[in-house]
Amino acid sequence: MEPSKNIPEDFLKPYNSLEKEGEILSLWESSGYANPDVCVEKGVTAVDAETFSIVLPPPNVTGTLHMGHAAMLAIEDILIRYHRMKGYKTLWLPGTDSAAIATQSKVEEALYKEEKKTRHDIGRENLLARIDIFTEASKAIIIDQTKRMGSSLDWSRYAYTMDAPRYKAVMTAFVRMYESGLIYRGDRIVNWDPKLQTTVSDEEIEYKEQTDPFFYMQYGPFQIATVRPETKFGDKYVVMHPDDERYAQYEHGEQIELEWINGPITATIIKDEAADMEFGSGVMTITPAHSLVDFEIAQRHGLDIEQVIDDRGILLPIAGEFAGTHIKKARPMIVEKMKEKGLLVRVDEKYVHNVATNSRGGGMIEPQIKRQWFVGVNREFTIPHSKIPGIASGSTTTLTALMRASVASGSIQIVPEHFEKIYSHWVDNLHDWCISRQIWFGHRVPAWTKDGEIKVSIESPGEGWEQDSDTLDTWFSSGLWTFSTLGWPDDTSDLRTFHPTSVLETGYDILPFWVARMILMSAFLMGEIPFHQVYLHGMVRDGQGRKMSKSLGNIINPLDMIEKYGADATRLSLVIGAQIGNDLKLSEDRVRGYKHFANKVWNITRFVLESIESRVGPWDSTVLNDEDEEKVREAHRLAADVSKHLDSFRLDLAADLVYHFVWHRFADEIIEESKAVLKGNDPALRTSKQRMLYEILIISLKLLHPFMPFVTEAIWQKLPALSSVEGPEKESDLLMVAKWPQLR
RNA sequence: GCACCUUUAGCUCAGUUGGUUAGAGCGUUCGAUUCACAUUCGAAAGGUCGCAGGUUCGAAUCCUGCAAGGUGCACCA
Numbered sequence: 001m002e003p004s005k006n007i008p009e010d011f012l013k014p015y016n017s018l019e020k021e022g023e024i025l026s027l028w029e030s031s032g033y034a035n036p037d038v039c040v041e042k043g044v045t046a047v048d049a050e051t052f053s054i055v056l057p058p059p060n061v062t063g064t065l066h067m068g069h070a071a072m073l074a075i076e077d078i079l080i081r082y083h084r085m086k087g088y089k090t091l092w093l094p095g096t097d098s099a100a101i102a103t104q105s106k107v108e109e110a111l112y113k114e115e116k117k118t119r120h121d122i123g124r125e126n127l128l129a130r131i132d133i134f135t136e137a138s139k140a141i142i143i144d145q146t147k148r149m150g151s152s153l154d155w156s157r158y159a160y161t162m163d164a165p166r167y168k169a170v171m172t173a174f175v176r177m178y179e180s181g182l183i184y185r186g187d188r189i190v191n192w193d194p195k196l197q198t199t200v201s202d203e204e205i206e207y208k209e210q211t212d213p214f215f216y217m218q219y220g221p222f223q224i225a226t227v228r229p230e231t232k233f234g235d236k237y238v239v240m241h242p243d244d245e246r247y248a249q250y251e252h253g254e255q256i257e258l259e260w261i262n263g264p265i266t267a268t269i270i271k272d273e274a275a276d277m278e279f280g281s282g283v284m285t286i287t288p289a290h291s292l293v294d295f296e297i298a299q300r301h302g303l304d305i306e307q308v309i310d311d312r313g314i315l316l317p318i319a320g321e322f323a324g325t326h327i328k329k330a331r332p333m334i335v336e337k338m339k340e341k342g343l344l345v346r347v348d349e350k351y352v353h354n355v356a357t358n359s360r361g362g363g364m365i366e367p368q369i370k371r372q373w374f375v376g377v378n379r380e381f382t383i384p385h386s387k388i389p390g391i392a393s394g395s396t397t398t399l400t401a402l403m404r405a406s407v408a409s410g411s412i413q414i415v416p417e418h419f420e421k422i423y424s425h426w427v428d429n430l431h432d433w434c435i436s437r438q439i440w441f442g443h444r445v446p447a448w449t450k451d452g453e454i455k456v457s458i459e460s461p462g463e464g465w466e467q468d469s470d471t472l473d474t475w476f477s478s479g480l481w482t483f484s485t486l487g488w489p490d491d492t493s494d495l496r497t498f499h500p501t502s503v504l505e506t507g508y509d510i511l512p513f514w515v516a517r518m519i520l521m522s523a524f525l526m527g528e529i530p531f532h533q534v535y536l537h538g539m540v541r542d543g544q545g546r547k548m549s550k551s552l553g554n555i556i557n558p559l560d561m562i563e564k565y566g567a568d569a570t571r572l573s574l575v576i577g578a579q580i581g582n583d584l585k586l587s588e589d590r591v592r593g594y595k596h597f598a599n600k601v602w603n604i605t606r607f608v609l610e611s612i613e614s615r616v617g618p619w620d621s622t623v624l625n626d627e628d629e630e631k632v633r634e635a636h637r638l639a640a641d642v643s644k645h646l647d648s649f650r651l652d653l654a655a656d657l658v659y660h661f662v663w664h665r666f667a668d669e670i671i672e673e674s675k676a677v678l679k680g681n682d683p684a685l686r687t688s689k690q691r692m693l694y695e696i697l698i699i700s701l702k703l704l705h706p707f708m709p710f711v712t713e714a715i716w717q718k719l720p721a722l723s724s725v726e727g728p729e730k731e732s733d734l735l736m737v738a739k740w741p742q743l744r
Numbered sequence: 745g746c747a748c749c750u751u752u753a754g755c756u757c758a759g760u761u762g763g764u765u766a767g768a769g770c771g772u773u774c775g776a777u778u779c780a781c782a783u784u785c786g787a788a789a790g791g792u793c794g795c796a797g798g799u800u801c802g803a804a805u806c807c808u809g810c811a812a813g814g815u816g817c818a819c820c821a
Contacts, residue, residue: 011780014782224821225820226821283821287821294821353819545813577756577757579758582750583750583815585756587756589770602780656769667784
């Protein structure tokens with residue numbers, strides 16, 4: 001068969017992703033089809049169609065796209081494109097996150113590097129202005145990178161955590177929770193970061209293993225041990241287990257005199273089960289102001305709590321001669337003094353322990369007692385209306401009860417299922433949530449004080465009222481994300497149409513941080529679940545299964561992959577072989593392999609078009625003979641299987657199935673077998689083959705589209721207006737909104 | 745310490761409620777081809793399904809124990 005002159009020229013060379021992708025992107029963008037309203041207007045979606053909605057987990061404004069984002073975008077876009085083609089009213093809503101602590105610390109670092117100034121030198125307003133400039137500049141980068149993955153997000157609904165509608169939502173949520181008695185102020189021990197001068201949530205703490213000298217000291221008749229002698233000045237309680245026979249002679253509450261760092265003190269014996277008999281001597285002294293465990297012991301027994309270290313890490317007057325010294329400097333000096341006084345028994349130089357650090361770019365955590373705002377997760381309140389199974393409208397309940405009921409009732413399904421256990425374990429152990437932060441960038445606490453009086457309201461209560469200087473934990477606003485992005489607290493049509501959202505797709509590492517808090521907020525404020533299903537994907541690792549990190553130098557940048565192999569290949573490499581919830585090993589070779597596949601699809605099209613155009617026969621519905629009809633049916637059966645896998649979130653199997661069909665069944669067998677007939681002289685047989693090949697090509701393009709939208713759309717755009725050659729007409733201008741194949 | 749995940753071909757992984765000779769891709773070896781394919785196609789080799797028990801007519805699949813690797817949570821003064 002001689003090559004046709006009528007083949008679009010592009011098909012005569014290999015598929016060039018770099019050249020096509022920009023073109024296709026602007027085609028999609030100008031079509032407006034990512035917006036469900038446009039789809040209804042243009043008649044591609046029925047007015048009363050079922051809805052399918054996903055809210056994009058907003059990437060940090062200051063970040064750049066990494067493979068984790070790329071995987072998230074690929075997975076969600078596949079689900080979105082699939083449902084859009086199936087005729088759902090489909091919304092994928094984009095946004096970005098201000099990432100309060102991380103962003104502010106970045107700007108502060110730059111400020112110090114460039115001008116040797118701290119935030120206190122330039123003041124709140126100036127710092128916020130600088131942060132604005134910084135975030136506006138980097139926002140554009142992450143948005144552009146997100147688009148290049150082929151994400152069919154509806155940018156007309158774009159939301160930013162710090163924009164005005166979201167700010168209003170956060171303020172409203174705070175006030176409502178306060179009025180229901182769920183938000184309270186209290187002095188509690190919190191994770192204090194002396195470097196960033198703010199509290200840090202439990203989840204944001206990262207424990208790092210460290211080797212330090214371990215000091216054994218004589219404390220009256222007891223031996224105690226510590227890594228941190230600088231906290232020991234105020235220790236006047238000595239704790240042991242009530243069942244520890246070695247210390248049976250001591251009574252709870254008994255007082256003993258002893259010589260300590262700065263002279264004689266009176267210590268009180270406390271018997272508490274928190275003391276571990278197996279560890280060291282089984283005796284410890286406590287520092288309630290700077291240790292969570294010690295604080296709890298002190299509370300149980302009503303003990304005095306004295307602060308020893310201030311917010312910046314400086315010793316207070318209680319430290320006597322060491323007062324005013326930074327703890328780092330003071331430690332060796334204190335050890336030296338104890339040695340002189342004969343209090344130091346021995347030192348274990350190789351003691352390995354975990355040290356709490358702030359994972360958001362901060363320093364070592366120094367627990368402190370602070371006046372903070374809290375959400376009481378176990379406080380009772382009356383829920384006005386509830387659609388959550390097991391929770392009646394008007395009943396008395398708690399936030400943890402709502403969180404439990406939402407998942408336990410099956411109302412929210414977590415995929416893979418075993419994460420439901422992790423979720424419930426987390427909810428069961430939830431402490432009151434400290435929501436105030438002492439940083440400046442963020443949603444400011446809507447509380448006002450005047451002459452010791454306090455009022456909570458969105459607007460200032462009037463003249464002379466001063467607003468609380470704290471801002472809210474970034475997860476407080478993130479918790480509202482599924483509905484604040486849809487217009488809440490206003491009763492918008494978007495909110496009525498798209499909430500609860502269909503699926504929340506995110507990495508499994510973020511389950512407690514975010515997923516649980518969205519369930520909490522949605523249950524309390526909306527009386528409903530935020531999403532029906534939670535799909536958790538795994539982490540993207542390097543070819544050897546290691547975490548990608550700068551220090552290892554094994555980072556694979558998604559944008560490099562897009563440039564070298566195309567966005568389609570990049571997407572496929574992140575989906576095929578990635579089982580739900582399991583980590584994925586990604587190597588450049590994988591991506592390269594899928595680039596070949598994009599080219600294969602390109603060439604299949606070329607062959608089919610050549611076969612059709614050079615030998616056009618009349619098209620009609622009876623043109624297919626039984627043998628070819630069966631092949632088309634086979635493709636439809638495949639479509640059904642692919643749909644089944646997509647419906648159960650097995651994107652890996654769905655993609656693998658189409659990949660295998662297109663390459664090894666359609667190209668290797670069906671096309672190969674058809675060559676003889678196409679070259680032959682029987683017009684009826686030939687026409688049947690042509691029609692069969694064309695129909696299977698169309699089905700293949702549709703099935704491939706969610707996975708590799710660029711190459712398939714590029715092909716679709718080049719398909720000749722087949723009506724003019726009497727072929728089946730192209731049913732829509734864009735493949736993006738073509739109809740998903742149905743079983744026939 | 746507690747919980748969870750993983751373990752199937754050299755590598756990366758499928759194997760859905762237990763059911764014939766356990767599959768794919770990459771890689772390897774051999775062959776064909778430049779007739780849609782910056783190539784492609786065909787064929788072959790390669791597995792005691794982590795180990796040990798158990799249930800069953802039948803187990804990669806279910807149960808128990810163990811081992812190795814990984815992750816999360818807790819944490820010790």
